[in-house]
Amino acid sequence: MTNVPIEGILLPNEKHNHESPTSWKEYFSFSTDHKVIGIQYLVTSFFFFLIGGIFAMVMRGELMTPESDLVDRTVYNGMFTMHGTVMLFLWTFPSLVGFANYLVPLMIGARDMAFPRLNAVAFWMVPVVGIIMMGSFFVPGGPAQAGWWSYPPVSLQNPTGNLINGQVLWLLAVAISGVSSIMGAVNFVTTIVKMRAPGMGFFKMPLFVWAVFSAQIIQLFGLPALTAGAVMLLLDLTAGTAFFDPAKGGNPVMFEHYFWFYSHPAVYVIILPIFGIFSEIFPVYSRKPLFGYKVVAVSSILIAVVSGIVWVHHMYVSGTPSWMRLIFMLTTMFVSVPTGIKVFAWVATIWGGKLRLNTPMLFALGGLIMFVFAGITGIMLSSVPVDVHVNNTYFVVGHFHYVLYGTVTMGLYAAIYHWFPKMTGRMYSESWGKIHFWLAFIGTNLNFLPMHPLGLQGMLRRVASYAPEYQFWNIIASLGGFLLGMSTLPFIFNMVISWMQGEKAPANPWRAIGLEWMVSSPPPVENFEETPIIISEPYGYGKSEPLTANLSE
Amino acid sequence: MKIQKILNILTLLTGAIAVTVTSLWIGQQAYSWLPPQAAAESLLIDDLISFLVTLGSFIFLGVTSTLMYSVIFHRAIKDDFTDGPPIEGNITLEVVWTAIPILLVLWIAGYSYQVYEQMGIQGPSEIVHLHNPLGMESAYAEPKDSPANALAEPVEKIDVLAKQWAWVFHYPERDITSTELHLPSDRRIRLALKSQDVLHGFYIPAFRLKQDIIPNHAIDFEFTPIRPGKYRLTDSQYSGTYFATMQANVVVESPEDYQQWLAQAATQKPSIAKNQAASEYAQTSNQSVQTGWVTVPPAAPPLVNSPG
Ligand code: HEM
Ligand SMILES: [Cu+2]
Ligand SMILES: [Cu+2]
Secondary structure: OEOOOOOOOOOOOOOOOOOOOOOHHHHHOOOOOHHHHHHHHHHHHHHHHHHHHHHHHHHHHHOOOOOOOOOOHHHHHHHHHHHHHHHHHHHHHHHHHHHHHHHHHHHHOOOOOOOHHHHHHHHHHHHHHHHHHHHHHHOOOOEOOOOOOOOOOHHHOOOOOOOOOHHHHHHHHHHHHHHHHHHHHHHHHHHHHHOOOOOOOHHHOOHHHHHHHHHHHHHHHHHHHHHHHHHHHHHHHHOOOOOOOHHHOOOHHHHHHHHHHHHHHHHHHHHHHHHHHHHHHHHHHHOOOOOOHHHHHHHHHHHHHHHOOOHHHHOOOOOOOHHHHHHHHHHHHHOHHHHHHHHHHHHHHHOOOOEOOOHHHHHHHHHHHHHHHHHHHHHHHHOHHHHHHHOOEHHHHHHHHHHHHHHHHHHHHHHHHHHHHHHHOEOOOHHHHHHHHHHHHHHHHHHHOOHHHHHHHOOEOOOOOOOHHHHHHHHHHHHHHHHHHHHHHHHHHHHHHHHHHOOEOOOOOOOOOOHHHHOOOOOOOOOOOOOOOEOOOOOOOOOOOOOEOOOOO | OHHHHHHHHHHHHHHHHHHHHHHHHHHHHHHHHOOOOOEHHHHHHHHHHHHHHHHHHHHHHHHHHHHHHHHHHOEOOOOEOOOOOOOOOOHHHHHHHHHHHHHHHHHHHHHHHHHHHHHOOOOEOOOHHHOOOOOOOOOOOOOOOOOHHHHOOOOOEEEEEEEOOEEEEEEOOOOEEEOOEEEEOOOOEEEEEEEOOOOEEEEEHHHOEEEEEOOOOOEEEEEOEOOOEEEEEEEOOOOOOOHHHOEEEEEEEOHHHHHHHHHHHHOOOOEEOOOHHHHHHHHHHHOOOOOOOOOOOOOOOOEEOEOO
16 A cells, blocks of 8 residues: 555646746845745744744843842843733734735635735835834833833833833834734735635635634724724823823723733734644644534634623723623633634544644644643633632743743744745755754743743742742743743754755645645746636545646646 | 444543543642632632632543544554545534533633632722622622631721832721731731822732722722731732832731731831832942833832831
8 A cells, every 4th residue: 555646635737837936035025926925924023033032031041040130120121021022013923924925825726915015015014113123122211111011001101201212112113013914904804705716615715714814804803992002002102191191080991901902802813823724734644634624614703703802801800890800701711612612623633543743743733732731721810710819920921821832833833844845845854843843842841831830829920030939930941941942943954954955845745635735836926827716625635526626637 | 343342432431530530639739839828718719720720631631632642543654645534524523512611611600700709809999889780799798618707897998008119008097007918817808909100919829819909090909818927918910110029028917916016006106118129229220330221210118107
């Protein structure tokens, strides 16, 4: 039984006439090709991931000892503020938009995004956001120090007295990033609704496309609230209005509502595409169809809807009346239902398959396990009495890093390895990939697991110094953090070397089913020479039906 | 064929028992991860945490052991490039695993609601009239398991003032101020939380209790300490540069010792309290080389009868 070509896997057309966008210059200049823009997003955001990582290393260095002795308190506060901001607004958001940019048109059989120029403009705003953020280190008074929430009145205190200060630049950058995201959301939703190839009904779309669709809808309803809140805060800070300033009769709790009304759903903007990535990867490396495809697709939309009515769980102990605490406890817990459906579906997909533990599969499996853990601590946090104890402690920091590192960043790595051959036309090194996985998996758990006992014991987040009894777990966490920092080295090495001189990749190295695997690696400029006609659902592993009526032979 | 089936069921059963026993054990361990139980509320909350840890461990171990089983036993053989069975779904299974989380959610929410109701910790008081459509006016309700005398008249309402970066406690009956929070054991404590500048958070880990303090908002807070000893009060809502230093001692003592402390403090002249933020600030502003960025100056150290 060796090398029997599998029925149902379509051998793609190896010859292609159009040129692929492979010259280096193209990646550094204005381009409207969604694939180039996708890679621009990915490379830019990874650069900021490293910067955010350096800030994290400084924090973990400071937290090795109970005293505040490595950096000044103001520096520490600037570090965690910029770390959180950079990681969210300059790493996870843009890198996921990068994947969505690269993959969505390919996956739905379109030649490009609906508005290619808008797409390019949206991307170029990301470096602008980055420059403003990093520039804030050089204004008098340094960068913002109020945490990535920037709750007033702390964010309104401006000890330098200057009009241009770190907090103003921070708000400006966040607002620009919001505009860029809204432009992206309009583009994605239009592309997915209008530009699907003939035959691709909603229930024939790959789950990654479903996930992007749901996530971008959240952007459309949520971002206006955040933007409004940010503009009002900016006015309070610069023009002397009193929306949130209690000294002038404003109400700071209103800001919390504006902020979390968007920023809770924002975590689903991040996590939904990761769920999409998992749903693409597990079937390929298990060689089974995705279990319960339709339910998983619909659960994305459900998560998007429910996510809009849970924001108050961040404010149980803010000035929130009891009835509100309890209602939001219930809605929050209900998010676990559609999420649970997905987890079970992935487990059932893997169960009884023919698994191949390539690097993408390892990252996806590791990410899934850590996501289950994060989900469980998430349920604990949603319970009001438990949250009353652990809110704003390291338990929360542990929980959200299991989401943001354990799941999102691991999922991103899985995706990078999985689609690397498609994007670059080269294979990566499997052994370096595995070294990277193990360093990252061990590092993540060493770094973030100790945060849970710390939080249960009452160690607060955002502190530069702490009581000596917390030191033991902090040392473990810091060592894990440094290991995580190191784990990016084999990754960078692998990507750079493989991109330059890796083995040439065939169109479909994983024998995966999906439109993007039917075009050459890397795909030609306009993706498809003839528009594909879709005739079956995705994930037909083990079945002999072709995916399209025309692209095949 | 039959033997195979029986073997499968046995494996499943052993697995399920192992997972159950392990989760029950982990759930018991949860108590040891927490600080001492110094308030009646902490007993309730710890039981809830232990319950959630048990349930969570069961789910986590169940899912990961299933995954690990697949990873170990369902690997593709080296040159086998065929696909697995094309199973696309199973309606019964999908209905079951939708129903189970729904039931679990209702169970967890019900239990949490019950605990929260028994805690009766209060909150923002200006909206007290629409505070409790769910019938939760249990301000003096006795938390389960608390000693009977906790029902006794609550002590005077202590004012808690938070400012950047100090805590000041005021006992209105005798007009005493202190930087140490003294509380009688086994009495319902009533606090009025106020902030002078930014958001702060009132948090005593040993009590498992926390409440944000919001400028211009009157916030009442109630609980019952049950274990004499010295604990830490910390600021739980990020409040700027010296946030981490904003801590105070909480002394829980017998009602007699408490009265005695009040009487003794009343005889003392107010003096300036020690304050870490103020002294660090003075120190860094004296340095010739500035290593950090400018910061909001700390509020003046409080004048108190009992500087702790
Ligand atoms: C080596 C990896 C990382 C380490 C060692 C690390 C460490 C930390 C630490 C020590 C804090 C401060 C917690 C506090 O004081 O409240 C923090 C906060 C945070 N981290 Fe990370 N982190 C890492 C990776 C990430 C990643 C990948 C993301 C997102 C994708 C992320 C998102 C955040 C956010 C949003 C905050 C909150 C910042 C705030 O409180 O304002 N981190 N991290
Ligand atoms: Cu949330
Ligand atoms: Cu404070």
